[in-house]
Amino acid sequence: MAEPQLLACNDPGIISLFQALDDFYKTEQAKKIENLKREKKTLKREIRHCRRVWYSTITLLRTSFDDVLTIQSALEDYDEQKRLAHQDRMKALGISNPLQNANFERRDWV
Numbered sequence: 605m606a607e608p609q610l611l612a613c614n615d616p617g618i619i620s621l622f623q624a625l626d627d628f629y630k631t632e633q634a635k636k637i638e639n640l641k642r643e644k645k646t647l648k649r650e651i652r653h654c655r656r657v658w659y660s661t662i663t664l665l666r667t668s669f670d671d672v673l674t675i676q677s678a679l680e681d682y683d684e685q686k687r688l689a690h691q692d693r694m695k696a697l698g699i700s701n702p703l704q705n706a707n708f709e710r711r712d713w714v
Contacts, residue, residue, distance in 0.1 A: 613619070694700070
């Protein structure tokens with residue numbers, strides 16, 4: 605079997621056609637490259653935006669958690685101060701334990 609050989613063609617119409625085809629492919633490649641560059645730039649911008657939003661969300665959650673801990677601590681302090689104030693009032697009235705002098709009998713209700 606004979607090897608295929610490239611045919612030399614000097615026809616200006618064929619040469620012009622191949623040149624136009626080559627130019628078309630180069631133009632299409634350039635367009636695709638530009639589109640991909642624009643898309644890459646847009647995606648990078650979106651990623652940066654999402655990162656900023658994510659970091660802001662995490663910061664907000666940390667701040668909220670710290671605020672919850674502060675509120676919880678304040679409520680615990682309030683409850684303790686309320687208990688101590690009640691205890692002081694009872695001592696001032698001469699009652700050491702409010703249930704100490706009460707006589708309770710167990711009754712079976714059921």
